[in-house]
Amino acid sequence: MMASNGGVLGDIKVLDLSQGVSGPFCAKFLAGLGAEVIKVEPTGIGDSSRQSEPFLGGPNDVESSALFAYLNTSKMSVTLDLDNPDQALPVRQLAQETDILVESYAPGYLESLGLGYDALSETNPGLIYVSVTPFGQTGPYRDYKGADIVAQAIGALMYTIGLPDREPLKVGGESVLYTIGISAFSAAMLALHVRDAEGFGQHVDVSAMEVMTVAQIHSSINDQFGHTPVRRPTNLVRAKDGWVSPGLESGVQQGTWPKVCELMGVPEFADDPRFTTQEGRRTNQQDLLKVIGDWAATKPKEEIYHTLQALRTITGYVATVEDLLVAKQLVDRQFFQTLADPVHGEVIHPGAPFRMADEEWQLLPPPRLGDHNQEILSGRLGYSSEEIAKVSKNGEA
Amino acid sequence: MATTQNRLALEGLRVLDLSQVAAGPYATMFLGFMGAEVIKLESRSRMDINRGRAKPGPGDPRVYPNGEQGERPYNRTAHHVHRNINKLSVTLDLAADRGKELFLDLVRVCDVLVENYRGSVMDRLGLGYDAVSQANPQLIYLKISSQGATGPEANYGSLGSTLEQTAGLASITGYEGGPPLMTNEVYPDPVVGILSFGALMAALRRRRQTGLGCLVDLSQREVTSMLLGESVLDFSVTGRAAGTMGNKHRDMAPHGVYRCTGDDMWVAVSVGSEDEWLGLCRAIEQPDLALDPRFQDRKGRHGNQEALDEIISSWTRERDHYQAMHLLQADGVPAGAVLKGSETINDPHLEARGFWDVVDNPEAGTYKQSTLPWMLSKSPRKTTVPSAGLGEHNFQVFNGLLGLSSDEIDALVEEGITGDVPNPDA
Numbered sequence: 001m002m003a004s005n006g007g008v009l010g011d012i013k014v015l016d017l018s019q020g021v022s023g024p025f026c027a028k029f030l031a032g033l034g035a036e037v038i039k040v041e042p043t044g045i046g047d048s049s050r051q052s053e054p055f056l057g058g059p060n061d062v063e064s065s066a067l068f069a070y071l072n073t074s075k076m077s078v079t080l081d082l083d084n085p086d087q088a089l090p091v092r093q094l095a096q097e098t099d100i101l102v103e104s105y106a107p108g109y110l111e112s113l114g115l116g117y118d119a120l121s122e123t124n125p126g127l128i129y130v131s132v133t134p135f136g137q138t139g140p141y142r143d144y145k146g147a148d149i150v151a152q153a154i155g156a157l158m159y160t161i162g163l164p165d166r167e168p169l170k171v172g173g174e175s176v177l178y179t180i181g182i183s184a185f186s187a188a189m190l191a192l193h194v195r196d197a198e199g200f201g202q203h204v205d206v207s208a209m210e211v212m213t214v215a216q217i218h219s220s221i222n223d224q225f226g227h228t229p230v231r232r233p234t235n236l237v238r239a240k241d242g243w244v245s246p247g248l249e250s251g252v253q254q255g256t257w258p259k260v261c262e263l264m265g266v267p268e269f270a271d272d273p274r275f276t277t278q279e280g281r282r283t284n285q286q287d288l289l290k291v292i293g294d295w296a297a298t299k300p301k302e303e304i305y306h307t308l309q310a311l312r313t314i315t316g317y318v319a320t321v322e323d324l325l326v327a328k329q330l331v332d333r334q335f336f337q338t339l340a341d342p343v344h345g346e347v348i349h350p351g352a353p354f355r356m357a358d359e360e361w362q363l364l365p366p367p368r369l370g371d372h373n374q375e376i377l378s379g380r381l382g383y384s385s386e387e388i389a390k391v392s393k394n395g396e397a
Numbered sequence: 398m399a400t401t402q403n404r405l406a407l408e409g410l411r412v413l414d415l416s417q418v419a420a421g422p423y424a425t426m427f428l429g430f431m432g433a434e435v436i437k438l439e440s441r442s443r444m445d446i447n448r449g450r451a452k453p454g455p456g457d458p459r460v461y462p463n464g465e466q467g468e469r470p471y472n473r474t475a476h477h478v479h480r481n482i483n484k485l486s487v488t489l490d491l492a493a494d495r496g497k498e499l500f501l502d503l504v505r506v507c508d509v510l511v512e513n514y515r516g517s518v519m520d521r522l523g524l525g526y527d528a529v530s531q532a533n534p535q536l537i538y539l540k541i542s543s544q545g546a547t548g549p550e551a552n553y554g555s556l557g558s559t560l561e562q563t564a565g566l567a568s569i570t571g572y573e574g575g576p577p578l579m580t581n582e583v584y585p586d587p588v589v590g591i592l593s594f595g596a597l598m599a600a601l602r603r604r605r606q607t608g609l610g611c612l613v614d615l616s617q618r619e620v621t622s623m624l625l626g627e628s629v630l631d632f633s634v635t636g637r638a639a640g641t642m643g644n645k646h647r648d649m650a651p652h653g654v655y656r657c658t659g660d661d662m663w664v665a666v667s668v669g670s671e672d673e674w675l676g677l678c679r680a681i682e683q684p685d686l687a688l689d690p691r692f693q694d695r696k697g698r699h700g701n702q703e704a705l706d707e708i709i710s711s712w713t714r715e716r717d718h719y720q721a722m723h724l725l726q727a728d729g730v731p732a733g734a735v736l737k738g739s740e741t742i743n744d745p746h747l748e749a750r751g752f753w754d755v756v757d758n759p760e761a762g763t764y765k766q767s768t769l770p771w772m773l774s775k776s777p778r779k780t781t782v783p784s785a786g787l788g789e790h791n792f793q794v795f796n797g798l799l800g801l802s803s804d805e806i807d808a809l810v811e812e813g814i815t816g817d818v819p820n821p822d823a
Contacts, residue, residue, distance in 0.1 A: 008603045033599055053647035054631040054639075066630040117774075134731075136772070139749040145731040147667030149644060149652060154722075154733035156741045158654070158665070161580045162572070167654050168663055168735050170644050171580055172569030175624035179588050186595030187771035190431065193598045194406045194776050196605060203774040209733075210752055211770040215587040217419060219738025221479040224764045227460045229738065232581055235558075236567075243567075243577055245559060279456060305563075309553045316559030318577045320568045321632045321639055324622055327563075329550035335619050336629070348633035350623045354596040355545075356603060357611035 007034020007359060012192070015098040016040065016075060017082070017091070017115075019047045021148075021174050022208070023104035023132045024071040025181025026188060030100060031074035032352065032361045038376060039072060039367070040091060043079040046369040047072070056344045062369050063343050067174070069366045073339070073349065077367035078376050086390075088113050093381050095120045099201075100128045100188050106145075107137045117203040127201040128191040132184045136207030146208050148176045155212020156219050160229045168231070176212065183211045235285060236318065237293040239301035246292045246304075247314035248275075249282045257281075259311050264295040339365045405432025406776040410601075413438060413503050414484060415512035417445045419557060419583055420617060421541050422480040423590025424597070425511055429483020430769050430778045436503065436794055437484040437785070440491060441813065442820040444787060447476040451819035462761050471819055472760040472786045479784075482756070482766060486785035487794045490814045491522050499814075500524060501532045502799050509597060513541040516551035526612045536610040537600040541593055545616030555617065557583025564621030569628065571641030578641075585621040591770055592620055648695065650702040651677070654735055655713040657721055663735040664713055664721040674698065676728035681712040754781040788817030 012035040016027035024039070024047065031037040041047045049068040057064040080087040092115060095101060101120070103110055110116050117129040131137055134146020149170050152158040157176070162169030170176075184206045191204050213220070219229045236243040248257065258270040269275055269291055274284040281288050296304055301317040308315035319327060325336060325348060337351045342365070352361030377383040410433040414425040422437075422445070429435045439445050448471040449459040457466070460475035467473050490496040501524075504510060510529060512519060519525045519540075526538050540546055543555035558579045561567045566585070567577040593615060600613050622629070628639035644653040646667065654663040668674050678687040686692060686708065691701045698705060713721045718734035725732035736744065742753060742765045750772070753765040766781045795801040795815070809815045 008599050008606070029595070051648075054627060054635070054637065056631065056634045066634070067627040070626040070630050135746060136750060139746045141726075141746040144726045145673070145729060146733075147649075147652075147665075147669070147731040149646075149654070149665045149667050150731050150733035153654065153663070153665035153735040154744075156736045156738050157580075157582060157584075159735050159737050160582060161570075162578065166572060167644070167656070169570070169572060169578065170665075171584060172566065172571070172641065173625050173628060173639065175566060175569075175584075178624050178626070179591070182588060182592045182595070183770040186427075186591055186598065187773065189595040189598035189602075190406060190771070191773060191776070193601055194773075196602060198404070200775060202776065205772040205774070206770065207750070207772075209746065210750070210772075211591075213741050213747065213752065214591070214767050214770040215582070215584065216738065216741075216767075217423070217480075217582055217587050218475075219582075220742055220767055221475045221738075221764065222460050223738040224742065225460050225475045225761075226463045227475070229581070234576070234578055236562075236576060236579075243562070245562060245579075247554075247556070247559060250556070279454075279458065282458060283456075309550070312554065314554040314556050314559055316555070316562035318562045318567045319565045321565055321625065321628045324565050324629065325633070329544050329548045329553075330619065330622070332548040333545050333616070333619070335616075335622075338633075344634050346633070347630050350619070350626045350629055353592060353620050353623055354613055354615040356596070356600055356613050357609075359603065 007362060009033040009035035012036070012099045013097055014038070015094050015101045018102045018104035018132060020049055020104060021067070021071060021177035022180040022184060023102045024049065025178050026130065026132065026184035027075065027102045028071055028073055029185040029353065030188065032363065034362055035100070037075040038094060038372070039075045039077050040080050041077055041369060043081055046079070050369070056347070069341070069347065070349065072366040074362045074364040075367055076372035076376065077370055078372055079370040082113055082115065088115065090377060090381055090383065091115060095127070096124050098124070098127060100130060100192065102130045102132065102184065102188070104132045107131070107133060107142050121201060125201060126195055126199065128188060128195060128204065129201070130184050130188050130204040130206065132180060132206045134208045136210065137205045148174055151180065151208040151212045152176050154209050155216055157212045157216045160219060160231055162231045163233065164231045179215060180206065180208045180211045235289060237289050237296045239296045239304055239317070240299055242301040243318040244296055244301050244304045245316045246308060247316060248288065249285065250278055250314065252278060252313050256311055256313060260308065260313065263307065263311070264292065266291060266295070337363050339363065341365050405779055406773070407431040407433040410434070410509065411507045412436065412509040412511060413507040415510070415514070416541065417513060418447065419480065419586035420589040420593065421511050421513040422447065423587055424593035426480055426483055427590070427594045427769060429782065431776065432779055435484040436487055436507070437481060438487050438489055439787065441488050441816055441818070442490070442823050444471055444819055444823055445477065445481065447474060447480055448472070448787065449474045451821055451823040467760070469760060469786065477784055478758055478761045479766065481784040483779065483782045484785060485790035485794060486788055487791055488788040488815045488817070491524065493814050495809070495812070496814050497522070497524060499795070499799065501529070504529045504532045504536060506798055507536065509537045509539060511539045511541070515554055516542050516544065516546060530610060534609060535604060537597065537604060537613065538610065539593060539597055539613045539615065541589060541615045541617065543617050545619060546612070546614040557586040560585040560617050560621050564618045565625050566621055569625055569639045569641060573641060573643035573645060575641055585617055588624070589615065589617045589620050645702070648699070650699040651705045651709055652702070653706060655706070655710045657713050657716055657718040659717055662718045664718045665733045665735055666709060666725060667731045668698070673730050676730045677725065680725045680728035680730055681709065683708065756781045756783050758783040760786060786817065787819060788815065791815050791817060
């Protein structure tokens with residue numbers, strides 16, 4: 001049995017039937033707050049993210065994906081094939097003891113197996129059933145398939161990203177799928193708040209398209225007000241070892257610009273009318289970037305960041321993954337945590353997404369496929385060893 | 398999914414909202430949708446920058462309805478109108494002693510305080526967590542900041558775009574082989590706004606368990622860096638640092654956007670499984686592709702994706718982006734039109750799901766408002782309440798909540814501590 005740290009969700013049991021990125025990220029956050037999370041994976045191959053790059057070891061190893069490892073900390077793994085009637089039964093049994101169920105199947109699929117919200121809530125009315133899908137449970141696109149880039153496209157996030165003379169560009173990595181998972185987490189917490197107060201559970205419907213349409217913060221409103229957002233040139237300038245944005249276009253006080261000119265050794269620009277106001281610096285951004293670029297090219301990016309922030313500008317520097325792990329601020333707050341993985345050794349994970357008084361964020365290594373079959377199926381549901389052997393770790397049913 | 402019960406989920410929850418710009422206002426906008434009473438507190442000399450200037454010049458970059466600034470421009474900017482819905486508007490000068498007193502009086506009758514100033518602003522005002530928790534030990538103080546409440550950079554300023562940089566997101570966003578790019582959409586702000594909602598629900602549950610409020614310390618940089626978590630793990634073990642790869646994917650191919658008919662129109666396509674691949678071959682009416690040895694498996698397709706991109710583009714170029722999406726989806730291929738904001742407000746799927754609210758804003762006219770990133774079967778969303786004019790609810794709050802008389806409120810207006818007209822230099 002996995003130790004519970006108590007925690008805000010120390011009394012909460014989560015059944016994670018989801019696969020891929022968004023649903024598992026939601027359940028990871030619930031585990032972070034102390035919930036017990038049982039993850040159900042298909043026998044043999046496991047969650048689809050186990051097949052995804054980047055791999056920490058060999059690509060043909062279900063225990064090798066960094067994506068899976070990140071998404072499934074502090075969970076237990078049970079292997080069951082839902083479409084096998086014998087194996088759907090234990091899932092139904094587990095669902096009876098579940099507070100929050102997270103799933104990401106095509107709408108209607110779990111229903112067809114007797115694992116839909118209506119069926120499960122009949123005997124477990126407190127159940128919170130979180131469905132995370134590309135387009136939601138209703139509407140003309142409900143059966144359409146999704147992906148990170150599809151959500152970014154259809155939610156109008158992507159159209160304005162990238163350079164004016166190029167194609168629309170996606171936000172990198174899996175970041176949008178994580179955002180959808182965060183929405184599911186917040187919605188699950190909301191439903192739990194309602195249950196704590198009122199006693200009933202409910203069906204939570206998270207649509208990736210809608211998450212993106214919400215996350216696209218300018219386009220729908222600006223467009224309606226007669227200003228069509230478009231892809232814009234970048235305001236990054238090259239530093240000696242990477243990229244910075246000098247941050248002089250907004251949020252800067254009157255006296256700052258002359259100080260920056262002084263610092264850059266170009267006092268003659270201090271009263272250049274092109275640059276003396278924020279509006280001017282925004283309008284003449286490309287000229288400004290050239291002036292700053294000549295100076296920045298000789299300095300390390302982090303030095304520029306700290307120096308200009310000290311002048312109360314809103315400066316940024318482009319951190320790489322490597323930079324993040326040594327960034328003073330993140331190190332000082334001990335944001336990153338090292339977990340000992342039995343296979344890959346020491347693996348560094350991002351830690352708590354927020355801190356609440358002295359509450360600890362539960363962060364334990366991800367389970368190997370089927371690690372908890374015995375404990376859950378036998379220990380909790382009373383199945384015999386022969387029955388469990390059928391769904392054993394390697395899934396040779 | 399019909400909503401069958403009508404009680405608002407957060408009815409009775411009172412939120413004092415000092416937040417500005419995007420992340421905080423987004424969080425409190427969501428709270429308002431679920432029924433919380435949100436009191437947005439600004440000062441007449443420092444309004445939420447979403448409102449723009451009291452007297453903007455002709456070249457002001459902010460977006461006003463049809464470019465018209467109107468009589469009260471600070472009640473009409475697109476960002477204010479869009480993000481500050483579902484809130485009451487109150488003004489108070491927190492630099493004045495009387496302002497501080499009234500602020501603490503409000504703290505005593507609120508459940509939640511939300512702010513996203515630079516790290517130490519509230520402490521310098523004498524209104525940091527120690528002061529407010531003393532006034533109200535049950536108060537939940539949600540402190541959203543660029544870098545977190547502690548650490549050497551706690552006082553650094555940021556915007557959504559600089560967070561994308563310092564959190565690493567820009568380092569993995571960009572065209573293949575090209576420089577890092579930001580999203581132009583201050584992407585970390587809505588993400589943090591959405592997460593803040595869940596964080597607050599967690600703190601409320603903790604209050605239910607312990608009877609106590611607490612400080613919720615949320616660093617936007619930390620949250621944003623979680624969006625590239627798998628790359629952090631990967632680097633820590635293999636030393637590989639993720640970089641830009643355009644619209645390509647680590648595993649899947651084809652994966653990208655493809656040009657359609659019309660100006661700057663595109664469709665996004667992502668093929669992962671064998672079924673999706675075979676569906677693509679059917680949809681673009683090239684069944685022989687499925688037999689092409691170059692594209693036999695995921696690895697082959699990944700290695701030969703430029704050739705595939707050319708084939709797909711020659712098909713999409715003949716169709717509009719919605720048509721291409723529907724044809725591909727009919728064969729089980731994940732595809733989505735690259736919509737513009739103006740297209741999302743007319744999209745039939747969002748329409749059918751009731752995603753948009755049609756809002757008649759008395760200062761800015763009628764428009765469609767985006768709503769929530771979730772739908773709950775039994776906890777309905779409150780219909781959008783239009784953004785409030787500056788100080789519109791001063792009387793309602795100071796009289797109704799704090800019991801001040803009309804004369805007392807008039808005196809506060811006289812002293813400039815509250816009011817519904819911005820300071821002319823604001």
